[in-house]
Structure formats: C-alpha cells, structure tokens
Amino acid sequence: MNRVQEIRKERNFTQEQLANFAEISRKYLSNIENQLANPSIDIAFRISNALNVDIDKLFFDVSEVNSVVYPEPLKYIDLFCGIGGFRYASERAYNNLGILGECVFSSDIDKYAQDAYEANFGERPVGDITKVNEKEIPDFDILFAGFPCQSFSICGLLKGFEDKARGTLFFDIARILKEKKPQAFVLENVKNLVGHDRGKTLQTILEILRDELGYHVDFHLLNALDFGLPQKRERVIIVGSKKPFKMNWDFSVEHKKTLNDILEKSVAQKHFASPEIVAKRKSKHVAKTFPSIWHENKSGNISSYPYSCALRAGASYNYLLVNGERRLTPREMLRLQGFPDQFKIIVSDCQTRKQAGNAIPVDMVAMVIERFLPMAF
Numbered sequence: 001m002n003r004v005q006e007i008r009k010e011r012n013f014t015q016e017q018l019a020n021f022a023e024i025s026r027k028y029l030s031n032i033e034n035q036l037a038n039p040s041i042d043i044a045f046r047i048s049n050a051l052n053v054d055i056d057k058l059f060f061d062v063s064e065v066n067s068v069v070y071p072e073p074l075k076y077i078d079l080f081c082g083i084g085g086f087r088y089a090s091e092r093a094y095n096n097l098g099i100l101g102e103c104v105f106s107s108d109i110d111k112y113a114q115d116a117y118e119a120n121f122g123e124r125p126v127g128d129i130t131k132v133n134e135k136e137i138p139d140f141d142i143l144f145a146g147f148p149c150q151s152f153s154i155c156g157l158l159k160g161f162e163d164k165a166r167g168t169l170f171f172d173i174a175r176i177l178k179e180k181k182p183q184a185f186v187l188e189n190v191k192n193l194v195g196h197d198r199g200k201t202l203q204t205i206l207e208i209l210r211d212e213l214g215y216h217v218d219f220h221l222l223n224a225l226d227f228g229l230p231q232k233r234e235r236v237i238i239v240g241s242k243k244p245f246k247m248n249w250d251f252s253v254e255h256k257k258t259l260n261d262i263l264e265k266s267v268a269q270k271h272f273a274s275p276e277i278v279a280k281r282k283s284k285h286v287a288k289t290f291p292s293i294w295h296e297n298k299s300g301n302i303s304s305y306p307y308s309c310a311l312r313a314g315a316s317y318n319y320l321l322v323n324g325e326r327r328l329t330p331r332e333m334l335r336l337q338g339f340p341d342q343f344k345i346i347v348s349d350c351q352t353r354k355q356a357g358n359a360i361p362v363d364m365v366a367m368v369i370e371r372f373l374p375m376a377f
Helices: 002-010 015-020 024-033 041-051 084-099 111-121 169-180 196-212 277-282 330-336 349-358 362-376
Strands: 074-079 101-107 142-146 183-191 216-223 234-241 291-294 303-304 320-322
Touching: 002 015, 002 024, 002 041, 002 196, 015 024, 015 041, 084 101, 084 142, 084 320, 084 362, 101 111, 101 291, 111 349, 142 169, 169 183, 169 216, 183 277, 183 362, 196 216, 196 234, 216 362, 234 362
Parallel strands: 074 101, 074 142, 142 183
Antiparallel strands: 183 234, 216 234, 291 303, 291 320
C-alpha cells in the first residue's frame, strides 16, 4: 500500500513533475499510485525524497498490522469539547465495538459550555487549554478535538511546529501529542480548512502531524447529510495513528432521519418570527417540500430544502426558519447535530443556539471513529 498520490497532491506536484524528480516514467508512477506496481527500494526512496516524506509514511504493508489490541479501558481526552459531541460520538463507537472507554481529561474555555458539559457528564472541563501544562495531563490512548481554523504565520527560519504553529490552537494539540505520544487522534475542522490560505494551513497541519510527530495521517471532507442527519454540514476529519492504516471513507447509512424526526410537535410562540418577517419571506419564495427549512443568505436570497443548512454559532436569529414561519427550537438544533433527547439543556436559548452551532455532527463522527479504531490499534 502507498499514499503517493495523496501526498503528491498535498505537495502540489503534478504526476509529470514527480516522475521527473524520481527519474521514472509518468505511466509507471501512475501504476504505483493506483497500487498496480510495487517500486524497487531505490525508486521508493527517490519518490519519498522528492516528496520530502519519510518512506515508512509513504509505503507500508497493511497486512502486517492486522491484529487489533485495545487498551482496557481505552482512555481519551476531549479538547475544545464544547457540549460533548465527541464524547457522545466516541461512546457510541466504543459501545458498537465492545470497547470500554474512559475520558480522563476535557477542556473548553467557554463557561456556558462547561456548565452544559458538567450537567450532562458529571465532570467540569478545564478552562483555557493554552494555560495547561501538557505534562500534567493524564496519560491517554486517543485524542479528540474539534479545533478552530486559524492561519499559520510562516516566515523566517522555522525550526519545527513550535515555530510554525505557535499562536494557534492547533499548537496546543501538537504539543500535547508530542509530550503524551498517544496511539491515535481524530480531529474535526470546518470545510474551509481545505482551501484556507490557499491550502497552506492544512498542508502545515499534515506536515506537523506526519513529518514531525511521526503519525500516519489521512483526512477527508464529509457531509452530515450522508450520515443520516438532515443537515448539510461539511466538515474536514483528520485521523492519525502510530500504526499504518488505509482508511476507507465510503460510508452508507440505511435509515436516515428526516425533518419529521427532528421537528417538535408543540412549539412555544416565542420561536415564531414576526408576521412582517413571515409575510416578506413568503412573498419571495414558495417551498416545494413540506416540512422544509428556509434559508436566507447574506444577499437576501431565500431557498428551502427538506433539510437544514449548516447551523452557525454566530448567525442571524432568523436565517433559518421552519416552513418560513418559525425558528428552530434548542432541542431541534441539538437533534440536527445528533445529540440525544436525554441531553439536558441548562443554559439559555441563546447559549444553546451557539453551542449547537459549534458542535460536531455526532452521527457522522461516531461512524468515523468506529471504522478508524480497529485500524489504529
């Protein structure tokens, strides 16, 4: 197995360029990338040198790493934990795999998120992760984190991730991984990470994880709609393990939820938009489906779908309206993210909207974790 094509594209090489650097034909390189040819050791080294990647991160034999041994319990940490999306997702995956899991550390800077997390899991997350000494974090086996998308300041002579990533919250993930050396990690970020700073941000993250911290790494852009949640929410998922793996990102869901599964039957009047707003929306648009979520973009254009556009933490109060008439309730927003109805809402509607908008799609991430863990351990 190899990741030549994947890393070639990360490095912005064409097939012809890499073939020239490696002194092989483009056709032979294509066969290598499509797993149709096994290069000699000499050619493999030439390719790895051209791509500036350790050869063991580029070529590996999955058949040699098929045994799966899970620690008991499988300990994890939950960074930028919000209201516990990764915790719900990992618990679901652990249960399906028959694994005993234990959260040994969680962190989020937001007080209201800490309140909600504590009410639902009985543990209060630590605050600002930038002020936490990585040496004081308990040992763990896997790291979960949904971290913000931030630019890296790349200038001058950079010695490593301490220089490249300093000042970003990814730096805190990297320093913890370097100190604690867990077996694996699963990271989540917004769709824009792929093109952020013309792709340099994602490339820097992958280089740090793979080249400096020594992990085998893969990533993919996924959509919550494809995982049974009626919300178009595209997110980048990055997975990594000390053990070589080849992730299959093709998922299928037989039973998908619809808006009928999400929407509450009885809704308080406070959630309804004013008659003026409703009349204005309905004068501009006629929905083709019922029920539907109406979306108004920044230009004032209105569209409606049998699912919700992505929930956003800082969005306008009325940018999503059920059937063009009312706002989503806090419970409905949590359902759109895959949170169970057992989740206790203990903060204001305003804070819950923010929390739901910042959360991960639980169903999607649970399926990723369930598939990834047997490859990572």
